[in-house]
Amino acid sequence: MKRARAEILSSRQVGAYRSITLVAPEIAERARPGQFLAVAMPEGREFILRRHVWIHQASRRGGWAGTLEFVVDPASGAGTGWLARARAHEFLDVIGPLGSPFSYPKRPVNCLLVAEGRGAAPLTFLAQELVARHKRVDMILGADSLETVFKPIDAKRLAQTVVVMTRDGSMGDRGGVVDPLPDALERTGAEVLYAAARPATLEAIARFCAAHRVPAQVAIEERLGCGFGLCNTCVVPVAHRDGTGLEHVRACVDGPVFNPALVRWDRWLGAPAAARDETPVGSATPSRGAR
Amino acid sequence: MSPARTLAVDVGGVVLPTPVIVAAGCAGTGRELGGLVDLRKVGAVVSRTITVDERTGASPPRIAESSSGIVWDTGLQNPGLAAFAATELTRLARGGVRVIVSIGGASLEGYVRLSSALQGRPEVAAIEIYLAGPDVELRRAVLGAHPDRVNEIVGAVARMSLVPVFAKIPGGSDDVVELARAAVRAGATGVTLLGSPPALGVDAARARAGRGVVHGWLSGPALKPITLRALYDVASELPGIPLIASGGVRTGEDAVACMLAGAWAVQVGTAMLVDPSSPVTIARGILRYLERHGLRSTDELRGRIVSPLPRRDDAGSIAG
Numbered sequence: 001m002k003r004a005r006a007e008i009l010s011s012r013q014v015g016a017y018r019s020i021t022l023v024a025p026e027i028a029e030r031a032r033p034g035q036f037l038a039v040a041m042p043e044g045r046e047f048i049l050r051r052h053v054w055i056h057q058a059s060r061r062g063g064w065a066g067t068l069e070f071v072v073d074p075a076s077g078a079g080t081g082w083l084a085r086a087r088a089h090e091f092l093d094v095i096g097p098l099g100s101p102f103s104y105p106k107r108p109v110n111c112l113l114v115a116e117g118r119g120a121a122p123l124t125f126l127a128q129e130l131v132a133r134h135k136r137v138d139m140i141l142g143a144d145s146l147e148t149v150f151k152p153i154d155a156k157r158l159a160q161t162v163v164v165m166t167r168d169g170s171m172g173d174r175g176g177v178v179d180p181l182p183d184a185l186e187r188t189g190a191e192v193l194y195a196a197a198r199p200a201t202l203e204a205i206a207r208f209c210a211a212h213r214v215p216a217q218v219a220i221e222e223r224l225g226c227g228f229g230l231c232n233t234c235v236v237p238v239a240h241r242d243g244t245g246l247e248h249v250r251a252c253v254d255g256p257v258f259n260p261a262l263v264r265w266d267r268w269l270g271a272p273a274a275a276r277d278e279t280p281v282g283s284a285t286p287s288r289g290a291r
Numbered sequence: 292m293s294p295a296r297t298l299a300v301d302v303g304g305v306v307l308p309t310p311v312i313v314a315a316g317c318a319g320t321g322r323e324l325g326g327l328v329d330l331r332k333v334g335a336v337v338s339r340t341i342t343v344d345e346r347t348g349a350s351p352p353r354i355a356e357s358s359s360g361i362v363w364d365t366g367l368q369n370p371g372l373a374a375f376a377a378t379e380l381t382r383l384a385r386g387g388v389r390v391i392v393s394i395g396g397a398s399l400e401g402y403v404r405l406s407s408a409l410q411g412r413p414e415v416a417a418i419e420i421y422l423a424g425p426d427v428e429l430r431r432a433v434l435g436a437h438p439d440r441v442n443e444i445v446g447a448v449a450r451m452s453l454v455p456v457f458a459k460i461p462g463g464s465d466d467v468v469e470l471a472r473a474a475v476r477a478g479a480t481g482v483t484l485l486g487s488p489p490a491l492g493v494d495a496a497r498a499r500a501g502r503g504v505v506h507g508w509l510s511g512p513a514l515k516p517i518t519l520r521a522l523y524d525v526a527s528e529l530p531g532i533p534l535i536a537s538g539g540v541r542t543g544e545d546a547v548a549c550m551l552a553g554a555w556a557v558q559v560g561t562a563m564l565v566d567p568s569s570p571v572t573i574a575r576g577i578l579r580y581l582e583r584h585g586l587r588s589t590d591e592l593r594g595r596i597v598s599p600l601p602r603r604d605d606a607g608s609i610a611g
Contacts, residue, residue: 001326003568040565046358048511048565095327095567225354225361226564229323232316232339232365233354248348248368253323268351269502 001228002026003095008088009067016147017118018072018084019056024094025066031058032101033126034196034219034257037070038227040093041079051079052224052252054196055097056121068096071121071150098227099256102126102217105192110136112190113159114205116177117143119196120150122219126194127158136160138188142177142197146170161188178204185212192216195260199269206260218260222251229253237267297588298578300334302555303480303533304455305417307334307389309574310589311546314537314560315340315393315419315459316365321382327567334556334570335389338380340421341409342394343401345371355492355505360514361561362492364507367395367424372408384414391457395421398428399447406448406456417454420445420479423461423486423508435461435486438473449478457481457535462488462508462517471525471532481533483558484521487514511561515539519552526553526594541569543576550577550592 006024013019027037038050057069074084086092102122105111111130115123120141127137137158142165143149149171155162163180164172173180177197184190195205196219209216225231235248236255239262246264249255298309311334318324318336330336348368355362370379384390392409396402402420409415422435422444435441441458449456458474460467462485471482487508494503518538525534536549537558546557562569577589586592 230319
């Protein structure tokens with residue numbers, strides 16, 4: 001992990017997201033899929049904590065060597081809103097790469113990648129690394145609507161097949177990323193599943209994987225305080241090592257990639273599943289009478 | 292030859308190379324800070340608060356941002372005394388880092404067990420007594436909110452301790468001066484002012500879905516004026532007692548303000564989460580201030596607010 005004062009090379013709009021490329025050779029050199037950056041906020045604002053963003057791309061070779069790309073969802077709050085407005089040639093104080101990355105299968109197995117919203121940022125990076133290791137990759141990409149489906153063209157370039165799901169049906173099929181799982185698993189012969197999605201979706205994926213005995217790795221997005229293990233506030237409850245009860249481990253250093261079978265989803269998400277869905281109002285069940 | 296200028300300070304027998312200390316719960320477990328800050332350039336680190344038995348801690352969510360601050364609650368997650376003493380303490384102290392251990396007992400017996408097990412260890416430079424937790428013996432919500440109980444607990448720890456003992460006065464207390472006086476009378480070397488006050492973080496967008504509510508404690512820059520007032524009041528009433536500022540220190544100027552109000556050293560907590568090298572930056576800021584004003588050490592800063600304020604006895608009428 002390194003701290004750098006990194007120049008923004010470019011900031012581009014990608015659907016509803018902002019994709020920012022930084023010059024940060026020491027971080028790019030080490031970055032792996034599933035890892036993230038902690039970006040400092042400007043002085044003199046009332047929000048003080050760093051913002052944590054998925055690493056989407058890290059170029060070690062070629063014309064872009066030493067650059068890093070990350071994705072900002074401006075809708076997720078004041079700090080990320082500020083970040084989305086940052087422009088080329090401004091400098092950011094970043095710490096990274098942070099977190100334990102996805103691990104790659106050693107055998108030549110088929111991999112099914114399931115991404116929701118900005119979760120596609122780390123999974124496209126993962127897809128690229130898996131393809132480079134001669135694994136077959138199939139993807140399910142989902143979001144609330146067309147604008148929040150992240151880079152479907154990149155997914156199509158990397159994966160054998162891509163299924164796109166939107167909650168409002170504005171792109172691909174209507175529904176969530178969990179809906180096409182049974183079919184996709186059978187069709188692709190995948191032996192490993194990777195996912196990055198909102199917590200309630202990951203819980204459903206965890207249940208699916210347990211029922212179908214598919215080993216999986218999921219990247220969890222939890223609100224982080226520091227991002228490098230100091231504050232102990234981003235904890236996820238997991239089954240205790242000795243098999244009794246649970247322990248709290250930090251999403252930032254022990255995760256964000258977890259084995260979903262070890263996560264105590266019931267203890268993490270707390271509230272009943274129905275009340276917990278954080279889908280923006282109106283996108284899950286569009287009102288037909290409205291138009 | 293110019294007079295030697297130093298940041299070193301003797302805080303009640305604990306000699307620190309700089310007066311900047313990493314606050315309890317913000318120094319990690321000895322593994323996290325490598326590459327982000329050179330801990331040998333930090334005055335000292337306070338461990339997370341250690342309890343007799345292991346604690347799983349509070350259920351998530353544990354953090355919410357607020358204006359110039361954070362509301363957090365770890366529920367004192369820690370591995371317990373035995374595991375801490377076996378591994379984490381040694382790791383924190385690696386490379387000669389001065390470690391102050393924060394202890395949270397919940398009962399008189401708990402504090403006695405913690406301090407007797409830790410005070411003989413060579414890695415322990417001092418003990419900080421956490422007093423903001425519940426009192427299981429007397430069934431009170433905040434153990435350290437009562438001067439008689441502070442006297443009893445601090446007295447028991449101080450009597451047996453071979454290292455200096457600092458009592459951390461809970462934030463949000465009714466009478467900070469009275470609690471500090473009770474701690475000092477009981478034998479505390481000094482007091483840390485203050486713990487985080489109780490707070491509730493509510494994310495309105497998610498709270499109705501059962502997420503985004505944090506029942507915990509407020510930290511961060513928002514606290515600085517509260518810290519300054521506590522330092523000023525306690526320094527006025529208990530002159531000569533080592534005071535350690537805790538709450539809202541982010542910059543060198545903040546640290547200098549705390550010293551002017553009476554602090555001997557400052558702790559840095561929330562600032563660590565944003566800028567892990569801040570203890571070094573803050574120390575540099577203090578040194579620059581000393582240089583600019585031709586001062587040789589922070590001893591010459593301490594308690595130098597020339598105040599037009601009424602004495603505490605007269606303040607009742609304007610306290611509102």
